[in-house]
Amino acid sequence: MVRIDFTLEVERDAQEVFDYLIDLARLPEWQSSAVESHADGPLAEGVRIAERRRILGREVASELEVTAFEPPCRLTLKALSGPVRFTVDHRLVENGGSTLVNVVAEAESGTLMKLAEPLLARTAEDELRKDFDRLKEIVESR
Numbered sequence: 001m002v003r004i005d006f007t008l009e010v011e012r013d014a015q016e017v018f019d020y021l022i023d024l025a026r027l028p029e030w031q032s033s034a035v036e037s038h039a040d041g042p043l044a045e046g047v048r049i050a051e052r053r054r055i056l057g058r059e060v061a062s063e064l065e066v067t068a069f070e071p072p073c074r075l076t077l078k079a080l081s082g083p084v085r086f087t088v089d090h091r092l093v094e095n096g097g098s099t100l101v102n103v104v105a106e107a108e109s110g111t112l113m114k115l116a117e118p119l120l121a122r123t124a125e126d127e128l129r130k131d132f133d134r135l136k137e138i139v140e141s142r
Contacts, residue, residue: 002121004105004128010136014092014099018072020139021090021101024049030134032127035059045069048080055083084108103132 010017020026024037037051049064062082068074068089076089086107093100105128 002105002107002124004103004121004125006125006129006132007100007102008132008136009095009098009100011098011140012142013097014072014094016142017099017101017135017139018075018092020135021092022071022075024051027051030138031131032134039066043069043075049077101132101136103128 022043024039024043027034027037033053033055035052035054037049039047039049041047043049043066045066045068047066047069049066050061051064052059052061054060060083063080064077065080066075067078067087068076072092074089074091076087078087079085084107086105088103088105091102091104093102105124107124
């Protein structure tokens with residue numbers, strides 16, 4: 001099991017951060033591997049999201065399910081298909097005039113990937129942190 005857990009502070013209110021976080025059309029603006037993402041309806045618990053990402057030079061498709069949706073405080077996604085089964089939980093907490101965004105991502109590595117797990121975990125954490133740094137930069141510049 002790979003677990004990534006970090007918190008960053010965004011100098012905007014939680015609703016503004018949450019609105020940007022759930023805007024699937026803007027996902028490629030801040031997530032480096034995202035090509036496109038769209039849902040089968042307005043985001044809510046149980047809604048499915050289809051996305052395409054570029055990973056190791058290849059485009060891969062995956063389907064996610066929204067397993068928790070509590071605007072503007074929480075968004076949890078679970079991968080139902082794709083190369084990696086994972087969950088990612090986003091929790092937003094007002095902190096004066098800013099918002100603390102806690103991200104917890106957990107993924108199961110396959111049997112063949114056990115030896116590479118530490119390297120994959122570091123790479124995934126580095127990419128995830130950079131993606132959220134971009135989200136922070138974009139939201140704060142609006």
